[in-house]
Amino acid sequence: MTDPLNQQLEHRSDGQRKMFSSSFSVICLLVSSLAIVVLATLLFSIFVTGGTWLNLEFLTASHRENNPEESGIGQAIVGSLVICSICGLVALPIGVGTAIFLEEFQPRRRILRMFHGLIQLNINNLAGVPSIVYGILGLTAFVYMFGAFHSIRINGQPDYEIGATYSYQVKTLGGQYVKFPARAKLQPTIEIQDSRTVTDSSGKRFKLNVFSPIDEESTLAKTRSKSVIRGTQAQLINREGADLYEAATIDGRSFTFPAKPTYSQFAKILEPITVTGPDGKSFELNVLSKSEAIPTDELVKARSVFADSPDPNKRSSASIFRENSFFHMHLPFSKSVLSAGLTLALVILPIVIIASQEAIRGVPQTLREAAFGMGATRWQVVRGAVLPSATPGIMTGAILAMSRAIGEAAPLLAVMGGVLGTTNHLSSLMDRTPVLPVTIFKWAGDENQGFEHLAAAAIIVLLAFLLMMNSVAILIRHRYEKKLA
Amino acid sequence: MSTTPTVMNQSKRSPQSPVQAESTVTLDPPLMDAQTAIAIDSFNAYYGDFQALHDLHLDIPEQQVTAFIGPSGCGKSTLLKWCNRMNDIVPIAYATGTLKVGETNVLERGTDVVDLRRKVGMVFQKANPFPKSIFDNVAYGARLHYKISRPELFDLVELSLKKAALWDEVKDRLKQSALGLSGGQQQRLCIARAIATGPKILLMDEPCSALDPASTSRIEDLIFELRRQFTIVIVTHNMQQAARCSDRTAFFYEGKIIEEGATEDVFTRPKQRQTEDYVTGKFG
Structure with a gap:
């Protein structure tokens, strides 16, 4: 048997090996610079298109139909900030709470551990769900609330x-x-304006359709027995001690629904x-x-x-x-800032949870042992030892998640519609408002060419926001690393 | 490693030390029939399907230092951690038999682990101060368990640091981060922190294994000084250390206690062959 160690083995060509090595690093360099070139081109074209439109007036004015010169993103900036704040205020506590539950409160029982694993699996999957899906979820859950509250x-x-x-x-x-x-x-008569569930004389419940008079001919043929015309008067009656409003559908079927005090x-x-x-x-x-x-x-x-x-x-x-x-x-919350904020919170919740879990996992086990060893309860361990050390990591993750939220257009289009400008300023949670990404989306597709420049200018502002948030995240991480060293 | 008699010679301390003078008096027979602090009976410990400890019987006497020695993986740390239920953190760990601290069997389901850990303090292998100030580190345990006024807290912190022989070094920088202390100081801080909750028993899991010889010697001095105030159980790989600072020694091998007795007997007149091989450095 031959001994491979003592054999005279043929050397591989040294020059060829080194050439492969160096050409590979050149390829790597080219590929990575391609990404930079694309980004630079993008930024350059955006700045050329929109740079000159960027001024204080643009930052403060609101959208004007067919008038790009006087339009601006004042309302959109405020709207984006408000929605992002709602989103953060909701997603942060829930996300951090979930992360603490998943990391620090791991049960010993097998069934509970499986439940734990199921939640974890779900969160990991939810992180990859496209945001428009959340938009539809927000529409059912927040805007209409599954129809649980009649929107009458x-x-x-x-x-x-x-x-x-x-x-x-x-x-x-x-x-x-x-x-x-x-x-x-209790008003003696009211006008029916929105759809709701009502009861007919035989006790059968059905959903009432409400139509404008102009729709009548074309749409009511099949549903006459369930429809009224908007503005139909209902009379207050008292039946067996209950106050009810009574009205009749187009084909004369009478129905009732409970009365509650309103303002005339x-x-x-x-x-x-x-x-x-x-x-x-x-x-x-x-x-x-x-x-x-x-x-x-x-x-x-x-x-x-x-x-x-x-x-x-x-x-x-x-x-x-x-x-x-x-x-x-x-x-229900209807199409409002609140619905939009809650929907965005759903979008970023998995990201916040996963980032917080990473941060909590990064806390040295010795700190937990120290606190447990002193007789701390689980919550005292979390509050006194884990959270203080994990907070910078959690904050970094949360800010990065928020920077995703501020750039989302699809879910907001679903839950608020494509609002470009409103006559009133944003004053309550139930108002609708334009936001930056939706404004950019609408402007970029506007027939009036002037709005393309505005869209580019708005993109610059949005990018500036993103840059700002990411630098804050980096800053926090940097300070944290210094503190640990 | 040197022979056993030399080990014992190293344990003799300088005659000037008042602690030494006291301890030479108290080391001898009267203490040997002291009250039992921890009574272990038919104790088995498991990690999932793996049995780490087999049918242990051991009485740990009050106000003495008991050392657990033995090669890595022999289960001495596992037993130590069961004494204050630190193994609860490990989801797959469980134990059977009795492990009595005072009158309560700590293995019972209803045991108040928070109260148990207040009475049975723990010092870990690696110094693990919280990333807080020195003062807050020592005050941590007291704040967990007691409603305590600010001046009382100051007194408690001072007393604990003095007992841990750290007060003189840190009294001027109590507000500074504990992470700025040296490794040995951090470990003494951890001892001070454990003392501050007012425990009866101190468990030390290889407290000196990450320290240099000078710091090790300071910790050993400290253990020597604390020996009459607390029941101390120390796990160590260092046999000179066990010989120097313990009253009693238990030798563990493969999940069983091979031999247990007064330290001097275990090191100089071991009854078992395995013990002799281990303490003389033939294996382990």
């Missing part, structure tokens, strides 16, 4: 809401608007009441009878109205007026 608006008011103040507003003879608080009560659209003013003026001061409103003449004194005129009268020239009915506080909320 009686007299324009949702069934379940908080944070809204209703008052009546009336114009005095002097031309100022004054208001006084509204009281909810208009209020009659028949006697003097205390009102609040435009300056916030309260005073007694002077109510003139319909036969009286208009007072000449300006101050008296500013504080007077005619009592409600059939004469349209002298009518002074007060109409309902809603003021929303910033936390104004109703069920």
Whole structure:
């Protein structure tokens, strides 16, 4: 038998080996510079297209139809920031909590361990789900809430809401608007405006279709027995002690649904009441009878109205007026900032969880042992030893997740629609708002060529945001590494 | 390694030390019938299907230093960790038999491990201070268990650091990070931290294995000083260390206790062949 170690083996060509090695590093260099070239080209073209449009006016103005010169992204920036904050406030506690549960509270029982593994598997899979899927989920879960709350608006008011103040507003003879608080009560008649579930006379429940009069001919043929025309009047009745509204479908089938107190659209003013003026001061409103003449004194005129009268020239009915506080909320959330924020929270939740798990796993086991050894409970270990050490890692992961959220367009298109500009500024959680990615998407596809430049300028702003967030993440990590060293 | 008598010579301390003077008096017979701090009976420990310890019987006396010696993987750390249920962290670990600390069998399901660990402190192989200030490290355990006022906490921290012979070195920098201390100081800090919860028993899992000889000697001095205030159980690979600072020694081999007795007897007059081979350095 030959001994391979003592054999004279033929040498491989040294030059060839080294040539392969060096040419491979050249190929690597070329491939990686290709990526940089593409990125540079992209940035260059964006800056050429949009750079000159970037100015303070652009950053503050809002979208104007067919007017690229005066359009801007003020509302979109605010919208993006608000939605991202909601998203972060929701996703961070839930994500970190889940990560703590998965990492620190591992059960000993086999069945519970399997449950644990199932959650972990789900989270890993969810991280790869396309964001538009979350958009559809958000649409069902938050915008419509699986239809659990009928979205009927009686007299324009949702069934379940908080944070809204209703008052009546009336114009005095002097031309100022004054208001006084509204009281909810059972209205003798209401107008049906939205679909809801109702009960017919035989006790059968069905979903009511609500159509505008113009749809009637074409669409109602098949569903006449389940449809009403928007604005159909329902009468308050009392049956076996329950207050109900009763109305009839187009083919005359009568149905009922429960009544609850609402504000009527208009209020009659028949006697003097205390009102609040435009300056916030309260005073007694002077109510003139319909036969009286208009007072000449300006101050008296500013504080007077005619009592409600059939004469349209002298009518002074007060109409309902809603003021929303910033936390104004109703069920379902409908297409709103809140729905959008919650949907984005779903999108980034798996990312936050996985990043937090990594951070928690990175905490040395010796720290846990030290705390357990002192007699700390599981929660004390998490609170006192694990979380302080894991926080920088968790923060880094959370910020990177947020930077994904701020760039998402698809789920927002699903839950808020393609809003470009709103007349009112964002004032409550139930408002809709334009956001940066959706604005870019709509502008880039706009028929008016001028908006393409704006889209490029908006992309620059979005990239600046992303860059900022990523640098904060890097900064945190850097400081953390220094602290450990 | 040197022969056994030399090991014993090394354990003699300088006659000037007052601790030494005291301990030479108290080391002898009267202590040998001390109360039992930990009573181990028919004890078996498992990791999943693997049995790490087989049918152990051992009484660990109060206010003495008991050393567990033996080659790696013989189960001495496992037994130590069961004494305050630190093995609970390992999901597949379980044990049968009785392991009594005082009157309670700690292996029982209903044992209050939080209270157990307050009474049975632990010092680990690698110094593991929290990334907090020196003061907060020592105060950590006290804050976990007690409602304690700020001045009382200061007193407690000072006392604990003094007992751990660290006070003079750190009294001017209590607010600084504990991670800035040297390895030996960190290990003494961990001892101070364990003392601060007011335990009766201190478990030490190879406390000097990551330290240089100078720091090791300081820790050994410390163990010597603490021996009459606490029941100390120390796991060590270093046989001189066991000989120097323990009153009793248990020799473990392959999950069983081969021999247990007064340290002097185990090292100079071992009854078992395996013990003799091990303490004289023939294997392990």
